[in-house]
Amino acid sequence: xxxxxxxxxxxxxxxxxxxxxxxxxxxxxxxxxxxxxxxxxxxxxxxxxxxxxxxxxxxxxxxxxxxxxxxxxxxxxxxxxxxxxxxxxxxxxxxxxxxxxxxxxxxxxxxxxxxxxxxxxxxxxxxxxxxxxxxxxxxxxxxxxxxxxxxxxxxxxxxxxxxxxxxxxxxxxxxxxxxxxxxxxxxxxxxxxxxxxxxxxxxxxxxxxxxxxxxxxxxxxxxxxxxxxxxxxxxxxxxxxx
Numbered sequence: 001x002x003x004x005x006x007x008x009x010x011x012x013x014x015x016x017x018x019x020x021x022x023x024x025x026x027x028x029x030x031x032x033x034x035x036x037x038x039x040x041x042x043x044x045x046x047x048x049x050x051x052x053x054x055x056x057x058x059x060x061x062x063x064x065x066x067x068x069x070x071x072x073x074x075x076x077x078x079x080x081x082x083x084x085x086x087x088x089x090x091x092x093x094x095x096x097x098x099x100x101x102x103x104x105x106x107x108x109x110x111x112x113x114x115x116x117x118x119x120x121x122x123x124x125x126x127x128x129x130x131x132x133x134x135x136x137x138x139x140x141x142x143x144x145x146x147x148x149x150x151x152x153x154x155x156x157x158x159x160x161x162x163x164x165x166x167x168x169x170x171x172x173x174x175x176x177x178x179x180x181x182x183x184x185x186x187x188x189x190x191x192x193x194x195x196x197x198x199x200x201x202x203x204x205x206x207x208x209x210x211x212x213x214x215x216x217x218x219x220x221x222x223x224x225x226x227x228x229x230x231x232x233x234x235x236x237x238x239x240x241x242x
Contacts (some may be wrong), residue, residue, distance in 0.1 A: 010195075013062060014215030015208045020055040021218050022211075025225050027052055032229050038242055053115055053175055054183055056218075060119050061126075061187015066195050068130040068188075081127045091120035094223070102172065113161050114173035116222075121161065121177065122184040129185060133192035140185035147179035 027048055033039045064084070071080045095116035102110035111117075129136050147163070155164040163176035214221055236242050 009212075009216060010066070011208050011212045013059065013066075014212035016211075016215070017056070017059050017218050018211035018213065018215035020052060020059065021214050021221055023052045024056070024222075025229075028226060029229055032226075032233055036230075036233050036237065038233065038237075053180075056115060057118065057122075057175070057180055057183040058187040058190075060122070061184040061189075062191035062194070063187075064123065064126045064130065064184070065133075065188045065191025069192075069195060084123055084127050088120050088123035091116055091123060091219075094219075095120050098223075106172075109170050109172040111173045112171050113176055114171075115175045117161070118175040118177065118180050119184075122181055125177075125181065126184060126188065130188060132188075133196075134189045136185040136189040136192075140182040140189070143182040143185070144179055147182075151178065 030039075030041060030045065031049075034041050067083065068080075071083065095114065098111055098114065098116060129139065132139070151163060153164045154167050157166050157169075159165070160169070161177055163178040
């Protein structure tokens with residue numbers, strides 16, 4: 001991989017993340033309205049969560065590729081992997097907080113292995129795959145093939161991160177390594193092609209720049225948006241407005 005020139009973020013990638021973030025917030029507003037009994041929606045609506053989550057995971061893979069190129073991963077492999085380990089552990093720590101928080105409330109369906117758990121572990125696992133660059137499309141295809149042939153599978157709760165879970169398992173958010181890690185790998189492959197040896201350019205388009213703002217702050221927005229939505233709905237219900 002050639003190192004990317006410059007340290008600036010790509011506005012277009014941040015804008016794409018911003019669009020995904022807006023779609024996620026819109027989905028959660030409708031989901032929460034239904035969850036608390038304000039409205040009813042068609043069960044098919046839940047399937048919209050998959051492409052929204054998929055877009056975040058794919059973009060995370062691209063970001064990992066950009067990071068690897070920017071620090072010259074192959075030049076000093078042992079020293080350069082520490083940012084990925086540190087980042088992965090940080091995200092997993094936040095994910096553990098979400099598990100504890102959702103176990104307290106609403107408890108039923110608390111998040112055991114959601115999107116942040118996936119991205120945290122994937123950030124560390126990616127160390128093994130980043131040198132493959134565009135060829136990550138091959139292990140990604142193998143994961144999808146395994147998923148299509150053998151899954152769903154029931155098993156021990158300890159295997160939940162792999163996509164194997166006990167009968168009756170229920171959670172509000174679930175993105176296991178099989179098949180979702182394949183999207184991380186596809187993102188790495190895409191990033192190695194789209195950004196290889198290129199200078200990241202800042203976009204002048206105002207809409208792109210505007211959407212890039214939430215995209216650059218996606219983690220904090222992800223963490224606070226649900227408590228804000230739920231708190232607002234709770235106040236509405238307690239006040240008898242709806």
